[in-house]
């Protein structure tokens with residue numbers, strides 16, 4: 001059986017205020033090229049479908065179109081929720097989608113979701129473990145006075161429930177959205193909170209293939225995100241994983257690189273050096289090695305998608321989005337920029353008023 005493993009699409013994400021929806025539309029087309037070329041028997045999407053619990057409408061539209069296209073191709077698709085997804089919202093329609101061979105496991109359930117697919121050698125069991133906090137497992141399966149669980153305890157408990165249902169000598173695959181001990185992190189992942197947030201790989205040791213989401217750099221067990229979602233990922237090579245499982249349960253994986261619409265890059269040097277770069281549509285962070293003022297407008301000729309300028313000297317760095325912060329700019333204006341950078345939306349007059357009242361309140365307290 002051949003699988004395509006991907007994760008961390010983060011539909012609806014912005015990068016320093018830049019809406020990435022067109023980049024995401026493009027990269028999903030690229031993934032479909034891989035699907036049509038490699039002809040996987042099933043697709044695994046291991047969490048963080050959306051960037052936030054309430055995704056923007058164009059992100060929901062994109063995911064809707066994607067599921068429709070997968071159903072048209074009749075490729076079984078297995079989807080779990082990540083720590084950025086709203087479990088309840090992602091769960092919408094999941095029972096109806098079963099008819100289309102689209103399996104969504106978003107919530108902790110009494111009977112954990114397990115899907116069985118067949119190839120010419122027989123059955124393969126797919127254990128689907130959505131992201132959850134240990135407290136959710138505790139409140140569902142343990143008494144109130146039971147000891148607190150770590151992520152490792154909670155995931156191991158869920159894995160044990162799933163393993164009980166897998167007959168001996170059957171091949172199996174696990175999907176999960178966890179931070180594996182020893183994994184390499186990136187800036188665009190939202191840290192899983194809790195002191196013991198890591199999970200040990202050995203809890204999954206009985207599976208033939210471990211398909212994980214959460215870490216954005218492609219690495220062992222992780223397909224990584226399809227796009228670079230922070231500038232510290234500038235050197236990543238983004239890909240999807242093609243996984244072949246033979247009749248004996250042996251696994252071969254290959255990473256298929258994805259070509260983005262626009263790359264995410266850091267250019268470094270003095271202003272004079274940087275400005276010599278050829279004009280590019282890529283998303284650029286300019287890291288100046290010599291302090292210079294008012295370079296943004298000049299750099300924008302070469303880099304129309306300049307998303308940040310970093311200056312040397314201590315820790316002083318400036319974002320384009322926050323470039324006018326300083327004397328004469330009110331905190332409220334700064335907040336408005338920040339709000340727009342975070343949400344991609346303008347601050348409504350109601351919110352602006354509420355924030356203004358709040359600022360007045362706290363200034364009284366000082």
Ligand SMILES: [Mn+2]
Nearest residue numbers: 008048189214
């Ligand atoms: Mn993620």
